[in-house]
Amino acid sequence: MSLNLGILASGSGSNLQAIVDACERGDVVARVKVVISDKAGAYALERARAKGIAAVHINPKEFSGKEFFEAEIVRVLQLHEVELVCLAGYMRLVGDKLLGAFPQRVMNIHPALLPAFPGLHGQQQAFDYGVRFSGCTVHFVDHGMDTGPIILQAVVPVLTDDTAESLAARILEQEHKIYPQAIQLYAEGRLRVVGRKVIVAGS
Numbered sequence: 001m002s003l004n005l006g007i008l009a010s011g012s013g014s015n016l017q018a019i020v021d022a023c024e025r026g027d028v029v030a031r032v033k034v035v036i037s038d039k040a041g042a043y044a045l046e047r048a049r050a051k052g053i054a055a056v057h058i059n060p061k062e063f064s065g066k067e068f069f070e071a072e073i074v075r076v077l078q079l080h081e082v083e084l085v086c087l088a089g090y091m092r093l094v095g096d097k098l099l100g101a102f103p104q105r106v107m108n109i110h111p112a113l114l115p116a117f118p119g120l121h122g123q124q125q126a127f128d129y130g131v132r133f134s135g136c137t138v139h140f141v142d143h144g145m146d147t148g149p150i151i152l153q154a155v156v157p158v159l160t161d162d163t164a165e166s167l168a169a170r171i172l173e174q175e176h177k178i179y180p181q182a183i184q185l186y187a188e189g190r191l192r193v194v195g196r197k198v199i200v201a202g203s
């Protein structure tokens, strides 16, 4: 049985694309059932439509608060029988409604080695700080900003002639690898959260 995925994205959706492609190749035994965006013009929605995946814009301005906005997201996810929610460039802090409906079933990808450089522009923050290595992190989402239990990380060296942009591009290549890998581990039932730690069975 393949796992039903719902993706929340606000932007370009290259991680969404990597997940869809990995599902098509059979590297991930899952199906993207629906892509939801808070931005009408998000290219992620175009990518979904191009693959025949349900693409839904939910405008936060049409709701009287985050609770009602997220309730609509949950309704659409449940309509599509989503089992795992993947944030892929979703630019909002997730709240109680969504986390309550999908406990330990929401993942995120962050473009830095957490807990370093959480929040916006993780690649730029790492570059400006002068670290020798940065990377990316897939984690379960909790109530904090990029604070949930870590599933996978990939390390990317900062090169002498790097700019924040060239570093971000190399980090993105790794994001496209580890996000599908983390989803496949989940699909295989190999992830167990114990306190802050994620135990990966058989690794």
Ligand code: GRF
Pocket (backbone or CB within 6 Å): 009, 011, 012, 013, 014, 015, 016, 088, 089, 090, 109, 110, 111, 172, 175
């Ligand atoms: C990625 O760098 C991801 O780590 C961050 O937002 C960016 C989204 O890129 N959370 P894309 O929309 O998947 O191309």
